[in-house]
Amino acid sequence: MTNFTSVKEKVVIVTGAADGLGKAIAETYAANGMLVVLSDVNEQLGQKVVENISESGGEAVFYKANVANEEEIIALVQFAVENYGELDGIVNNAGIAAPNKVLHELSLAEFEAVQNVNFKGVFLGMKYGIEAILKSKSTGGFVINIASLAGLQANSGMSLYTASKHAVVGLTKNAALDYAAHNITVNAICPGTFRTAIWNDAPEEVITSLAKQLSPNGRLGDPTEIANLALFLASDLSRFTNGSIISMDAGASAGKALPLEWENPGILGE
Template structure:
């Protein structure tokens, strides 16, 4: 696997950072992408300290030119793209649907839908020319059933599942596989921000999901699934929507 190349978006923290480190440990050359240059460079530093190889590219995944740039940087540096972890995403400010602003809707759909679409669009061009490749999108358990007071976020993650299945069907005979993971609650800065939102006296949903294992996942647990999907062990999987949620959706 030492000659394989992976792009990871949202690589500066949480699931993206943990997965970047895990993939580098597995022998991938990694192209790290994040909006936050400081945290992205920090992830790259951790990988290089451990003997891994990679580059960092700053990007807003909702801007076409930025996406084309990180794809071009990957090809110019390493010559190909074998695995794409299309992971960057943001969470909603919890509110009743009637109170969600248009700006909030645009913010969520820009990153969670358009960002996923653009990443797939330009990576697929490379993989199609190669005749092989594998994409994994980060959806959510909210893409399988909605979270209370997060209807727009849920809609964006349902869209991720839809585009995953559509692309899997379109490219199944072209040597390209497309799958998605659906994490439940994960112990990341993104989730910590939600708790801070509640603690600051803002809106609190009427219902919360049942964490059946009594705890959220650690980012490394999700990264282990990503590493499996990046391996030959998943070679007969495409269009699969995998829950990694500790029984949350049972």
């Protein structure tokens, strides 16, 4: 098999799908024939994504839910199953940023706010999503957790975000073992720095400068690059990929890229 026809008509929930990586994943899934249930706290933007998908010939519906609220996640999963009759997968993408502070200056309220969305929200999505996938007897069940480069390494002032994403990585690995015998794969994607709405108000020269600092190849990632990986992980092409923590960061997690003069720069033809 060399294409993604295996994903056609698979039912999937994508959280945090009103913008950014979640939006790109939802649109890519729908473009490949998946039945997508988008969820977000921003109903207006979420409905707009559904409209765009429908206009492009895809199938999608929207359900407003806060991933940190157990009752709302239960209702989201129930909505997906009632709407499409089953559930094959869930992409736990919703997350929030954290205050950039040293640890002793953080408050318990700040800790709880970040963990409630970034860790508890993923746990709830996995718990109730996996239950529904099992009950659906899906032969190609999948869970994809969107972690972060911060799930692989630390940065000064980012203890809360780093801890939440490390927790997602650990949860992913353990769940992969728990459900490997039940036709469910569980994997995490760890994005580096991507061009999303957070950069909308930044001047292009600022973005270019930061991209050179943050990314070894000197550019920000495009959300569709994450979406293409998520499509692979939802397909039957990846059924032996389980418990994998996949970085997509242009090599940032591989180490520190330092300037190095070549002995023969002429090979570049400049």
